Amino acid sequence: MPPFLRAILLILSSALLTPFAEQYSSSQTQILQQLRKQLEFPKQLDAWSTIKDLCYSPPSTFLTVTCEENSISEIKIVGGKLVKPDKFDGYPVSGFTLSPAFSADSFFTTLSRLPSLKVVILVSLGIWGPLPDKIHRLSSLEVLDLSSNFLYGSIPPKLSTMTKLQTLAFDGNFFNETVPDWFDSLSNLTNLSLQHNRLQGTLPLSIGRVHSLTGISLSGNSISGEIPDLSGLASLEVLDFSDNELDSEIPLMPKMLVTILLSTNRLTGEIPRELGALSRLQHLDLSFNSFDGTLPLSLFSLPNISYVNLASNKLTGSFPTSLTCSSQLGFIDISANMFVGGLPSCLSSNANNRVVKFSGNCLNVVSQHQHDTSFCHDHAKEKLSKIKKLGLQVTIVVGGTLFVLMLGFVFLVFCRRNCKGAVAEQSLLPNPSTDNSATGLSSELLVNARYVSQAMKLGTQLLPTFRTFSLEDLKEATKNFEKSSLIGEGTAGKLYKGRLENGTYVAIRCLLLSKKYSIRNLKLRMDLLAKLRHPHLVCLLGHCIDGAADDSNVGRVFLIYEYVPNGNFRDHLAERSMESVLKWPDRLAALIGIAKAVNFLHTGVIPGFLNNQLKTHNVLLDEHLVAKVSDYGLSIITEQIQKNEASAESQCVLHSKSKACEAVDLEDDVYSFGLILLESLIGLLISETHKTVFLNEMALSFSSQEEQKQVIDPIVIGTSSHESLSTVISLTNKCLSLPSSLRPSMEDVLWNLQYAAQLQATADLDQRSDVGS
Known part of the structure; x- marks a missing residue:
């Protein structure tokens, strides 16, 4: 052309x-x-x-x-x-x-x-x-x-x-509905994520045929049954089935896995030895299940492993002193199991700045709570006894079945010869009656079982055993409650620091009861409080009732808690040293921990504990900045904690322009949590006037970032993403709504905080990527 x-x-x-x-x-x-x-x-x-x-x-x-x-x-x-x-x-x-x-x-x-x-x-x-x-x-x-x-x-x-x-x-x-059975038709699917829905039923076998998958996340549903065979997923790197109701053993796993999250299920059996051969594995979480037997110790020496959480299972055995750990391993949690013996040097918390948690076992250490060795041995004997009983039962059932079959055969032969006589005799037999009585179960026991039916799902019965202390024990621990052992005083009573005979430090709260209880009544209430166990609650170790040995009325009770030495959340918010200051991700992590604890108090037990006197100085942070709520559930003992009038007055100042101040429910946990959110946002060096301005600005939805900078803690501004911060500001506004009907539930609060943390993590990752490029 x-x-x-x-x-x-x-x-x-x-x-x-x-x-x-x-x-x-x-x-x-x-x-x-x-x-x-x-x-x-x-x-x-x-x-x-x-x-x-x-x-x-x-x-x-x-x-x-x-x-x-x-x-x-x-x-x-x-x-x-x-x-x-x-x-x-x-x-x-x-x-x-x-x-x-x-x-x-x-x-x-x-x-x-x-x-x-x-x-x-x-x-x-x-x-x-x-x-x-x-x-x-x-x-x-x-x-x-x-x-x-x-x-x-x-x-x-x-x-x-x-x-x-x-x-x-x-x-x-x-x-x-159920998890679909057609994902294997998507031949290019690499990432499947259906987290936090309401999916039910079992996992389809076809999910193990989606050979292109590199990540699958189904956590936070109600999926039950077995984990299907996933060994054919040669490219799978991330597997997250946590927080479901799976109740099988762990099947063979793909060799390319980097992350395995199976926590908070009902998984059983031994941890497969094959997991100790996954050379690319970095993150393993099998906590809050029912795994038993011994560990594949090669897990700790995998070349890329950085996180291992095996807490709250029924694992047994001991660790050899020659155990080696990967240099990448930064976090290990083996607490609330049945381990015995000593800890090898590589599981020391000081090794390579490694965080190791091992409380609630039978180890020969004194730095964290341990059971007596007999506790773990008795468990092993009990398990062996159950196995023997099961074997005996199987033998009896099989033998009985054969015996019944033989009798049936004889009976059939006999019936053929004497059919009419047999029918006539059978008609004379009396009808069996059904016994539905509940003899042997007291009404109190039934009430208690209903009260903690949801709490038991957490497997928290493996946390430190609750015990009764004598007044002499406490006097010895505090040197007769001398003034130097007093570490706090408030509306909930005086708080002392003590040291038990085994060297364990404890915090002892002395409650003066305005209402007189009989010892029997008070013990019932203490038993209920003792069952409140959660990783973000300060662990209640025991109690002491100061009264006569008979059933006369008493007016004083002591609560003995684990001692958390790293101070309270309020002090950490006030810290301004660059080495110790709480940045926004740290504050978010603490807030999520508090929300988890309060949500458990509201929904994890029946009925829930709704008024828990939440304040920043009642939240303690351990050495790893894990938040633990203290002084929870005391209303069941004190009937009604006296309100702090000064606090009530200062909180009404926040709403001074509103005629509805008297409608604010200051005992509501969601409102109290809103005030904790507020302190986390604006810090503690801001005047009450600025707090009022802050609430007024929130009512206008913070239309500009400049307005935020005028009232929010500069540390928060400098270490947060706009999206994450805006999410928490919106949440704070809703928690502090004057009509309580407009406030979210603690479940909703937790969901939003986790979303804010996700936004912050994404922003931090993007920032690191930009710097790297």
């Missing part, structure tokens, strides 16, 4: 295609504007009203639109609807979800009109309803992330036709 003719054709084609491209771009813009309308005009999409060509809009953390050859290939929108309601039954909830006018079916129909989409990320937008089948029309999708919304029902089967999918994430929704 002559050059001049080629040039003419090029000009003609350009002239013809340009209007078409502009028309197509305009059509896509209209679709995006329609999506914006259906999402009810969130602030994140305000920029769409001014930008003509959205393909060239600048990306941000909350909003990204990417185009390839003038076609939209990626949409990412991260919203701000973070606080989940107490209940969600499939109907829209004002303030949490999009309005009743929203239709998931219409929204995804509109979205499917962008057929070139490869990435769809729609997080925390309040989208509610069943996920419609028609989403499969987006056949080019490689990434689909609809996390932190309110999608419910089943995961649509037609997703199985989206064969280009590489990442599927539906975390933090309300899907409540």
